[in-house]
Amino acid sequence: MKFLFKTKCIAVSCLLAQSFYAQEKENDSLKVTQLEELVINSVRAKAKNPITFTNVSQKQIEERNLGQDIPVLLNYLPSVVTTTDAGNGVGYTYMRVRGSDGSRINVTLNGVPFNDSESQGTFFVNLPDFASSLQSVQLQRGVGTSTNGAGAFGASLNMQTKPYQEEAHAEIATAIGSFNTQKHTLSFGTGLHNNFEINGRLSKINSDGYIDRASSNMLGYLFNVNYVKESTLINLIAFGGKEKTYQAWNGLEDLEKLKNDRTYNSAGLYYDENGNEQFYDDETDNYWQNHFQLHWSEEWNNYWKSNLALHYTKGKGYFEQYKEDENLTDYYLPAYNGNSVSDLVRKRWLNNDFFGTTFSINYKKDKTDIIFGGAANRYLGLHYGEVIWTPFYIPNTNRYYDNFGNKDDVNFYAKASQQFNKLNVFADFQYRMVFYEATSTKFNAVNDTFRFFNPKIGLNYELNAKNSFYGFAGIANKEPRRDDYENDANKPERLYDFEAGWKLNSKKIRLTANTFYMLYKNQLVLTGALNDVGSPIFTNSGKSYRIGLEIESAIQFSQKIILQANVTLSQNKNIDFYFQRNGELQNLGNTNSAYSPNLVGATALNFLPIKDLQLTLLGKYVSKQYMGNINSENSILNAYGTLDFNANYIWNINKGVKSIVFSALVNNILNLEYESNGYFYTYDDDWTNPNQVTTVEGVGYYPQAGINFLAGVTIKF
Numbered sequence: 001m002k003f004l005f006k007t008k009c010i011a012v013s014c015l016l017a018q019s020f021y022a023q024e025k026e027n028d029s030l031k032v033t034q035l036e037e038l039v040i041n042s043v044r045a046k047a048k049n050p051i052t053f054t055n056v057s058q059k060q061i062e063e064r065n066l067g068q069d070i071p072v073l074l075n076y077l078p079s080v081v082t083t084t085d086a087g088n089g090v091g092y093t094y095m096r097v098r099g100s101d102g103s104r105i106n107v108t109l110n111g112v113p114f115n116d117s118e119s120q121g122t123f124f125v126n127l128p129d130f131a132s133s134l135q136s137v138q139l140q141r142g143v144g145t146s147t148n149g150a151g152a153f154g155a156s157l158n159m160q161t162k163p164y165q166e167e168a169h170a171e172i173a174t175a176i177g178s179f180n181t182q183k184h185t186l187s188f189g190t191g192l193h194n195n196f197e198i199n200g201r202l203s204k205i206n207s208d209g210y211i212d213r214a215s216s217n218m219l220g221y222l223f224n225v226n227y228v229k230e231s232t233l234i235n236l237i238a239f240g241g242k243e244k245t246y247q248a249w250n251g252l253e254d255l256e257k258l259k260n261d262r263t264y265n266s267a268g269l270y271y272d273e274n275g276n277e278q279f280y281d282d283e284t285d286n287y288w289q290n291h292f293q294l295h296w297s298e299e300w301n302n303y304w305k306s307n308l309a310l311h312y313t314k315g316k317g318y319f320e321q322y323k324e325d326e327n328l329t330d331y332y333l334p335a336y337n338g339n340s341v342s343d344l345v346r347k348r349w350l351n352n353d354f355f356g357t358t359f360s361i362n363y364k365k366d367k368t369d370i371i372f373g374g375a376a377n378r379y380l381g382l383h384y385g386e387v388i389w390t391p392f393y394i395p396n397t398n399r400y401y402d403n404f405g406n407k408d409d410v411n412f413y414a415k416a417s418q419q420f421n422k423l424n425v426f427a428d429f430q431y432r433m434v435f436y437e438a439t440s441t442k443f444n445a446v447n448d449t450f451r452f453f454n455p456k457i458g459l460n461y462e463l464n465a466k467n468s469f470y471g472f473a474g475i476a477n478k479e480p481r482r483d484d485y486e487n488d489a490n491k492p493e494r495l496y497d498f499e500a501g502w503k504l505n506s507k508k509i510r511l512t513a514n515t516f517y518m519l520y521k522n523q524l525v526l527t528g529a530l531n532d533v534g535s536p537i538f539t540n541s542g543k544s545y546r547i548g549l550e551i552e553s554a555i556q557f558s559q560k561i562i563l564q565a566n567v568t569l570s571q572n573k574n575i576d577f578y579f580q581r582n583g584e585l586q587n588l589g590n591t592n593s594a595y596s597p598n599l600v601g602a603t604a605l606n607f608l609p610i611k612d613l614q615l616t617l618l619g620k621y622v623s624k625q626y627m628g629n630i631n632s633e634n635s636i637l638n639a640y641g642t643l644d645f646n647a648n649y650i651w652n653i654n655k656g657v658k659s660i661v662f663s664a665l666v667n668n669i670l671n672l673e674y675e676s677n678g679y680f681y682t683y684d685d686d687w688t689n690p691n692q693v694t695t696v697e698g699v700g701y702y703p704q705a706g707i708n709f710l711a712g713v714t715i716k717f
Contacts, residue, residue, distance in 0.1 A: 040108075040110060040111050040158055040160045041360075041362065041371070042111060042307065042358075042360035042362070042371050042373045042415075043108055043111050043145065043146070043147040043148065043156070043158050044138050044145070044158055045138065045140055045144065045145050046369075046417070048417065048419070048424045048460050049145070049417060049424075049426050049458070049460065050424075050426055050458030050459055050460045050470035050471060050472040050499070050501075051140055051144055051145055051426075051458070051472065052140065052141045052142055052144075052472075052499055052501065052514050052516070052550070053138055053139060053140040053141065053144070054077050054078060054138070054139050054141075054552070055136065055137070055138050056074070056077070056136065056137040056138070056139070057136055058134060058135050058136060058162070061073060061131050061134055061137070062661075062714075063614075063646065063648045063663060064646055064663075064665055065129075065131045065132060066175040066177065066183060066663060066665055066710035066711070066712045067089075067090055067129075067175050067177065067181050067182070067183035067205055067207070067710055068088075068089035068090060068093075068710070069084070069089060069090065069091070069093040069124050069125065069131075070093075070124045070127075070130065070131055070159075071084075071093045071094055071095035071124060072084065072089035072093055073131055074095060074137070074139065074157075075095075075602075075620060076566075076602040076604060076618060076620060077139055077566075077602075078141070078550050078552055078566040078567075078568060078600075078602075079097050079098045079141055079155075079550060079568040079600055080095055080096070080097055080139075080600070081095065081096045081097075081595075081597065081600060081622055081676070082094065082095045082096075082676070083095075083676040083677035083702060083704070084676075084702075084704070085211070085214060085248040085249055085702060086207065086209030086210060086211050086214035086215075086216065086245075086248050087209060087210030087211045087214065087248075087263075087702070087703055087704045087705045088178065088179050088181065088207065088209060088210040088667075088704075088705045088708060089667075090181060090205065090207040090209065090216050091125055091207065091209060091214065091215075091216040091218075091243075091245045091248070092123075092125050092245060092248070092249070092285075093124060093125070094677070096154070096595060097139070097141055097154045097155035098141060098142070098154050098155070098516075098518070098546060098548070098568070098570070098596075099154070099546060099570075099572050099593060099595055099596030099597070100153055100154020100155065101154070101595065102121050102122045103115070103119060103120040103121045103122075103150070103481060104120075104151075104152070104153035104154045104155075104478070105122065105152065105154050105155045105156070105157055106144075106147050106149055106150050106151065106152035106155070106156040106157070107122045107149075107156075107157045107158075107159070108147055108148055108149060108156075108157075108158050108159070109159050109161070109291070109293075110159075110160055110161055110237070110293060110295065110309070111148060111158070111307075111309060111358050111360075112148065112291075112293055112309060112311045112358055113148050113149025113150065113354075113375070113377060113409075114149070115149050115150040117150075117352075117354060117377075117379035117381070117405075117407045117409065118379070118381055118405045118407065118438070118481060118482040119481055119482060119483065120150040120481050122157075123287075125216075125218070125243050125245065125287075126240070126241055126243060126287055126289040126315070127220060127239070127240065127241055127289070128203055128204075128205050128218035128219060128220030128241040128242075128243060129183065129185060129201075129203035129205055129218075129220040129241075130159075130220065130222075130239070130241075132173070132185050132187065132201055132203060133161050133162055133187075133201050133222045133239065134159055134160065134161060134162065135160045135161060135162045135163060136159075136160050137157065137158070137159050137160075138156075138157075138158045139155055139156070139157050140152070140155060140156040140157075140158075141154075141155050141516075141550070142154075142155070142472075142474070142497045142499055142516055142518065143454075143456060143474035143475070143476045143495060143497040144156040144474075145415065145428055145456065146373075146411070146413035146415065146428050146429075146430035146454065146456070148358050148374075148375040148377075148411065149375075149377070149409065150478070151432075151452070151454075151476050151477060151478035151479070151493075152476060153476060153478055153493065153495050153520075161222065161224070161237060161239070162199070162224075163226070163235075164189070164192060164197040164199065164224070164226040164228060164235075165189050165191065165192075165197070165199070166191060166192045166197075167189075167191045168189060168190055168191035169188065169189045169191070169658075169716070169717060170186075170187070170188045170189075170716075170717040171185070171186070171187045171188070171714060171715065171716050171717065172185070172186055172714070172715045173185040173186075173187075173712060173713070173714040173715075174712060174713060175663070175710055175711060175712030175713075176710070176711060176712075177665075177708065177709050177710035177711060178210075178705070178708035178709055178710070179207055179208045179209055179210055179705070179708065180206070180207060180208040181205075181206070181207040181208075181710065182204075182205070182206045182207070183203070183204070183205045183712070184203065184204050184205075185201060185202070185203045185204075186201070186202050186203075187199070187200065187201040187202075188200055188201075192226075192228060195227055195228055195229045196225070196226065196227055196228075197225075197226045197228065198223070198224065198225050198226075199223075199224045199226075200221070200222060200223040200224065201220075201221060201222045201223075202219075202220075202221050203218075203219070203220040203221070203241075204218070204219055204220075205217075205218045205220070206218070209246075209248065210263060210703075210704070210705035210708070211248045211263050211265050211703070212263045212264060212265040213246045213248075213265050213267070213268070213279065213283075214245070214246055214248035214265060215245065215246045216243070216244075216245045217243070217244045217245070218241060218242065218243045218244070218245075219241055219242045219243075220239075220240070220241035221238075221239060221240065221241065222237065222238070222239035223237070223238045223239070224236070224237050224238075225237075231298060231299035231300070232296075232297070232298055232299075233295075233296075233297040233298075234294075234295070234296050234297075235293075235294070235295040235296075235297075236292075236293070236294050236295075237291070237292070237293045237294075237295075238290070238291070238292050238293075239290075239291050240288070240289050240290035240291050241288075241289060242287070242288045243285070243286070243287055244284055244285070244286050245284065245285045246265075246267065246268075246283060246284050246285075247267040247268070247283050247284065247285055247319065247321075248265055248267060249267070250265065250266045250267050250700070251677075251678060251679060251700035251701055251702050252264060252266075252700060252701050252702070252703060253266075253698065253699065253700040253701075258675075258701055258703065262673065262703040263703070265279075267279075267283050268280035268281075268283030268321075268322055270322050270324050270343065271324070280321075280322035280345070282320050282345075283320060283321060283322060284319065284320055285317070285319040286317050286318055286319065286320070287315065287316070287317030287318075287350075288314075288315065288316055288317055289313065289314070289315040289317075290313065290314050290315075291311070291312075291313045292311065292312045292313070293309060293310070293311045294309065294310045294311070295307065295308070295309045296308045296309075302365075303363055303364060303365045304361065304362070304363055305361070305362045305364070306359075306360065306361040306362070307358075307359065307360050307361075307362075308357070308358075308359045309357060309358045309359070310356075310357050311354075311355060311356060311357070311358070312353070312354070312355040313353070313354040313355070314352075314353055315350065315351075315352045315353075315354070316349075316350070316351045316352070317349070317350060318347045318348060318349040318350070319347070319348055320345065320346070320347050320388075321345065321346055321347075321348070322343070322344075322345050323343065323344055323345070323346060324343050325341050325342075325343065326341065326342060326343070326344050327340060327341055328340050328341070328342055328344075328390075330400070331344065331346070331387050331398070331400040332398070332400050333387060333390070333395060333398065333400075336390075336392035336393065337392075339392070342390050342391060342392060343390070343391055344387050344389060344390045345387070345388050345389040345390075346385055346386065346387050346388065346400075347385065347386045347388055348383075348384075348385045349382070349383070349384050349385065349386070350381065350382070350383060351381070351382040351384075352379065352380060352381040352382065353379070353380045353381075354377065354378070354379045354380075355377070355378060356375060356376050356377030356378055356409075357375065357376055357377075358373070358374070358375040359373055359374060359375070360372065360373030360374075361373070367418060367419035367420075368416075368417075368418055368419075369416070369417040369418075370414070370415070370416045370417075371413075371414070371415045371416075372412075372413075372414050373412075373413055373415075374410070374411050374412035374413060375409070375410070375411055376408075376409075376410045377408070377409045377410075378406075378407070378408050378409075379405070379406065379407040379408075379409075380404075380406050381404060381405040381406065381407075382402075382403075382404055383401070383402075383403045383404065383405065383440075384399050384401060384402045384403070385399065385400050385401050386398055386399055386400070387400060401441045403438070403439045403440050403441065404437075404438065404439055405436070405437070405438035405439075405482055406436070406437045406438070407434065407435065407436045407437075408433075408434070408435040408436075409432070409433075409434050409435075410432070410433045411430055411431065411432035411433070412430070412431050413428065413429060413430035413431070414428070414429050415427070415428045416428075422461055422462045422463070423459060423460070423461050423462075424459070424460040424461075424462075425458075425459055426456075426457065426458045426459070426460070426472075427455075427456070427457050427458075428455070428456040428457070428474075429453075429454075429455050429456075430452075430453070430454040430455075431451075431452070431453055431454075432450075432451075432452045432453075432454065432477070433449070433450070433451050433452075434448075434449070434450040434451075434452075434479045435448075435449050436448050436449075436450075436479065438482060438485070440482070440485070440486055442485075442486040443485045443486055443488075446485055446490075448479075448490075450477075450479045450492055452477035452478075452479075452492075453475075453477075454474070454475055454476050454477060455474065455475055456472065456473070456474035456475070457472070457473055457474070458470060458471060458472035458473065458474075458499075459471050465505075466504060466505055466506050467502070467503070467504055467505075468502070468503045468505075469500075469501070469502050469503075470499075470500065470501050470503070471499070471500045471501075472497070472498070472499040472500070473496075473497070473498050473499075474496075474497045475494065475495065475496055475497070476494070476495045476497065477492060477493065477494050477495075478492060478493045478494075478495070479492050480492065491522040492522065493520060493521065493522050493523055494520070494521040494522065495518060495519070495520050495521075495523075496518070496519040496520075496521075497516065497517075497518050497519075498516065498517045498518075499514060499515065499516045499517075500514070500515050501513055501514035501515065508555065508556045509553070509554070509555050509556075510552075510553065510554045511551070511552065511553045511554075512550075512551070512552045512553075513549065513550070513551050514549070514550040514551075514552075515548070515549050515550075516546070516547070516548055516549075516550070517545065517546075517547045518545060518546040518547070519543070519544075519545045520543065520544045520545065520546075521542075521543060522542065523542075523543075523544045523574075542574070542575065542576065542577070542578075543574075543575040543576070544572075544573060544574045544575055544593060545572075545573055545575070546570055546571070546572045546573075546593070546596070547570065547571050548568055548569055548570025548571065548572075549568070549569045549570070550566065550567070550568045551565075551566060551567050551568075552565075552566045553565050553566070559608075560607060560608045560609065561605070561606070561607055561608075562605075562606040563603070563604070563605055563606070564603065564604045564606070565601070565602065565603040565604070566601065566602055567599070567600070567601040567602075568599070568600045568601070569598065569599055570596070570597075570598055570599075571598065572592060572593040572596035572598070573590045573591065573592065573593060574590065574591045574592075574593055574629050575590055576589065576590070577589070577590070577591045577629055577630070579629075579630050580684070580695075581630075581682075581695045582684075582692075582693055582694060582695050583684060583692075583693030583695075588630055588631065591629050591630060591631045592625075592626045592629070592631055593626075593629060594625075594626055594627055594628050594629050594635075594680075595625055595626075595627065595637075596625060596626075597622050597623040597624065597625040597639075598623050599621070599622075599623035600621070600622055600623070601619075601620070601621045602618070602619065602620045602621070603618070603619045604616055604617070604618045604619075605617045612649060612650040612651070612652065613647075613648070613649045614647070614648045614649075615645075615646075615647050616645070616646040616647075617643065617644075617645055618643065618644040618645070618646060619641065619642070619643050619644075620641065620642050620644075621639070621640075621641040622639060622640055622641075622676070623639045624636055624637065624638055624639045625637050626680075627678050627679060627680035627699070628680040628681075628682075630682075632680070632697055634680070634697045634699055635680035635697070635699065637675060637677070637678050637701075638674070638675070640672065640674035640675075640676065641672070642667070642668050642670070642672060642674070643668070643669050643670050644665065644666065644667050644668065644669065645664075645665070645666040645669055646663075646664070646665050646666075647662075647663070647664045647665075648661065648662070648663050648664075649661070649662045656717070657715060657716070657717055658716045658717060659715075659716045660713065660714070660715050660716070661713070661714040661716070662711075662712075662713055663711065663712045663713075663714070664709065664710070664711045664712075665709065665710045665711075666707065666708075666709045667705070667707070667708050667709070667710075668704070668705065668706055668707050668708065669707055670707075671706040671707040672706070673703070673706065674703075674704055675701040675702055675703050675704065676702065676704050677701075677702040678699060678700055678701040678702060679699070679700045680697070680698070680699050681697070681698050681699075682695050682696065682697050682698070683695070683696055683698075684696075
C-alpha cells in the first residue's frame with residue numbers, strides 16, 4: 001500500500017476496487033480508534049475474512065459529492081448498476097447489485113437497519129446529502145456476513161458516519177450544475193473539550209431534474225454529540241431530512257416521444273374542459289424522516305470490547321395525485337347530481353415508527369477474533385388515503401382506506417475468525433425471527449411468523465506475501481414484503497451462495513478474481529411491471545440461479561498514472577419458468593432473470609499531472625438486459641456505455657483557511673441518449689375476440705440525461 005500513499009492515490013475518487021486501497025485499519029495504540037471501529041465492525045467484513053467486499057473511504061466519497069445521491073456515487077463499484085427517476089442523479093435514485101434490486105440489499109447506518117421494514121426498500125432521498133457525513137462505506141456482495149435488518153440477497157451496504165475530531169473545524173461547500181442543480185452544505189465541529197465534542201451539518205439541495213417537472217427540494221441535517229474518555233465512547237446522533245419531489249416514476253411508454261421528446265413526464269397529466277393537456281402542480285412526493293441513535297462502546301480490558309446502540313426513527317409523509325374519471329364509490333363518496341364518476345385529488349399517507357436496539361461483544365486475542373451480537377427491532381406503520389378535492393365539492397376529512405403493518409425483527413449471531421499459520425477459518429451463524437401483522441385493501445389480514453437459520457463458513461489461505469485464496473459458502477433466508485402479499489407472492493425465499501477467489505497484492509498491481517454461484521429457492525423475481533404507485537411487482541419463480549465472475553484490478557503505470565477497472569460476467573436464469581400466455585399456462589424453460597445484465601464493467605484512469613491536482617476519466621458499461629422473465633424481445637433494455645470526467649484541485653493555505661478544494665464533474669461527456677431502467681408488463685386481452693385470449697405486451701423507459709456538469713468549491717477552516 002505504500003506506493004499508493006506516495007502517489008496520493010488515497011485521493012482517487014473513482015470508487016473502483018477500493019479494497020485495493022482501503023484495508024481494515026488496526027491501531028492497537030489508540031483505544032478510541034478501536035472503539036469507533038467497534039460501532040460497525042460487528043456487521044463489516046475484515047481483510048482476512050473470505051467475504052467479497054469493497055471499501056470506500058471518506059476522501060473517495062468527497063471528490064464526487066456534488067449533489068448526486070449515494071447510489072450514483074457508488075456507480076463504479078463492481079457489479080453495481082444505478083438509475084434515477086429524474087435522470088440526473090438527484091432525487092429518487094436506485095441501485096442493483098448482481099441483478100438484485102434495493103429491497104434485496106441490506107443497508108445499515110452505523111450498524112442500525114435502514115431498509116423500510118415492510119417494503120424492504122432503501123430510499124436515500126429521505127437522507128439528503130448524507131454522503132457529506134460519511135466516514136466510510138463497505139459494500140459486501142452476495143450473502144456477506146450476518147447483519148441487522150432485512151435479509152441480504154444481493155449485497156449488504158454498511159455506512160459509518162464521521163467520528164469526532166480533536167480539533168475545532170468548519171466547512172462551507174457549495175455546488176451548482178445543469179438543470180439548475182444546487183447543493184449548499186455547512187458543517188462544523190467544536191473539537192474535544194473536557195471529554196466532549198459536538199459536530200453537525202446542514203444541507204440544502206435543489207434541482208429541476210432532467211425529466212420535465214422532476215424537481216427536487218431537499219433539506220438534510222446531522223448533529224453529533226460525543227463523550228470520549230480512555231476506554232469509553234458514547235455517541236448521540238440525530239440526522240434526517242425532508243424531501244419534496246415532483247413525481248417522475250411513470251417513465252415513458254410512448255416510443256415516439258422517446259425519440260423526439262425524451263424529457264416528457266406524464267405524471268399529473270389531465271385534460272381540461274376544452275380537451276387541452278394540463279399538468280397538476282402538486283403531483284408531488286413529500287416525506288420527513290428523522291433518525292436518533294445512541295451508541296455506547298466500551299473496552300473492558302485488552303481482550304473484550306462491547307457496543308450497545310438504541311435507535312428510533314420517525315417517518316411521515318404522503319404523495320398527492322390528480323386522478324381522472326374515478327368511481328366515487330371506490331372512495332366511499334356520494335354521487336353528485338347523479339354523477340358517480342369524477343376527477344379528484346387524493347393523498348396517500350405513510351406514518352411509521354421504528355425503534356429498537358443492536359448490540360455486540362467482541363473478544364480478540366492473538367489469532368482469535370470472536371463477535372457475539374444481535375438486534376431487536378419493532379416497526380409500527382400506518383397506511384391511509386384521503387380525498388382532498390373533487391370538482392363538485394371538497395370532502396370533509398375522508399379516509400377511503402386505513403390499514404396498518406406491524407413488524408418485529410429479532411436476530412442473534414456469532415462470528416469467529418481463527419488464524420492457523422497461513423490459514424484463516426471463518427464461521428458465522430445467525431438465528432433470525434420475524435413477526436408480521438398487517439391489513440390491506442388487497443389482502444386479508446396477515447399474521448405470519450418466520451424463523452430463519454443463516455449459517456456461513458469460509459477459508460482464506462495466504463500462499464505467500466502476494467497471493468491468497470479464499471472460499472465461502474452461506475445460506476440466507478428472506479421474508480416477503482408487504483407488496484408481495486398484495487400480489488399473492490408470499491412465500492419466503494432461500495439463497496445458497498458459494499464464492500471462491502484469488503487475491504494478488506504486489507507493488508504495482510492489485511487484483512481480485514471472484515467466482516460466485518447463487519442458487520435461489522422461491523426467489524421473488526421482478527416481473528418488470530409496476531403497481532399504481534410506481535413500485536416494482538415481484539413473483540415467485542420457483543428455482544433460479546446466478547453464476548458469474550468478478551474481476552477487480554488496480555495498476556500503477558507510473559507515479560502519475562493509475563488505472564482501475566472491474567468487470568462482472570454472469571448468467572442469471574429462472575429454471576423451468578411458467579407463464580400464462582394467450583390464456584394458457586406454458587413452461588418457457590430456462591429464461592433470463594429480469595434486470596440482470598450478463599456484463600457490467602467500469603474503469604477509471606487517474607492522472608496526477610502536478611501536486612494536488614487529480615484528473616480522472618471514468619467509464620461504465622452495462623450490457624443489454626431483459627425487463628421481464630419471459631425472454632420477450634419487446635422487454636429488452638438496450639446496452640449502454642457512458643464516460644464521465646472528474647477533476648479535483650486542493651489549494652492548501654493553512655492561514656485561517658486550511659484549504660480550498662475545487663471540484664468538477666462532467667457526466668456523459670459523449671452526450672449518449674440512453675435508458676438505464678424501464679418496465680415491462682403483459683395483460684390478457686379478450687375484448688376483440690371472445691373466443692381467443694391474446695397476451696398484449698407493454699413497455700416503458702426512464703431516459704437519462706445527456707452531457708451535464710456539476711462544479712463545486714469547498715472551503716475548510
